[in-house]
Amino acid sequence: MKRILRFALPAYLLLEAFLTLTLASWLGPEQTLLVLVLGAAAGIAVLRAEQFALLTRLSRILTSGEPPLGGLLDGALRGAAGVLLIVPGVISDLFALGLLIPPLRKLLVRRLSAVLGGETTGPPVIEGDYRRVDDPALPAPRSETR
Numbered sequence: 001m002k003r004i005l006r007f008a009l010p011a012y013l014l015l016e017a018f019l020t021l022t023l024a025s026w027l028g029p030e031q032t033l034l035v036l037v038l039g040a041a042a043g044i045a046v047l048r049a050e051q052f053a054l055l056t057r058l059s060r061i062l063t064s065g066e067p068p069l070g071g072l073l074d075g076a077l078r079g080a081a082g083v084l085l086i087v088p089g090v091i092s093d094l095f096a097l098g099l100l101i102p103p104l105r106k107l108l109v110r111r112l113s114a115v116l117g118g119e120t121t122g123p124p125v126i127e128g129d130y131r132r133v134d135d136p137a138l139p140a141p142r143s144e145t146r
Helices: 002-027 029-064 069-086 090-100 102-116
Strands: none
Touching: 002 029, 002 090, 029 069, 029 090, 069 090, 069 102, 090 102
């Protein structure tokens, strides 16, 4: 695992730098810098908005009694999108934009909650009362004869 990470991070950084320089050669350096600064500003805005939205979403989830894992994962993915927008580069911005699209984020939340155990796939639970028949403290059951 360490060997993969040792090569994956430099490869990602080289690809990110290459794509950013390619974008700069296509748009020009001023426009590329403007895109990166606007992306960082958008990331800060997403993080600020998510900070307050997470608190209201969490209080709504806790009062309604539904499991909080889906709401927390949704907020975490939005926060990750904000952080990815702040990180300069084309690849991170594309990943962030993908996380900000609601249907893709809902799909990721469903998959992650299934992996983390938020959704139960077992049989439904049927609640009821029971009484042990072989308990000596209870009177013997009456036999029904007709």
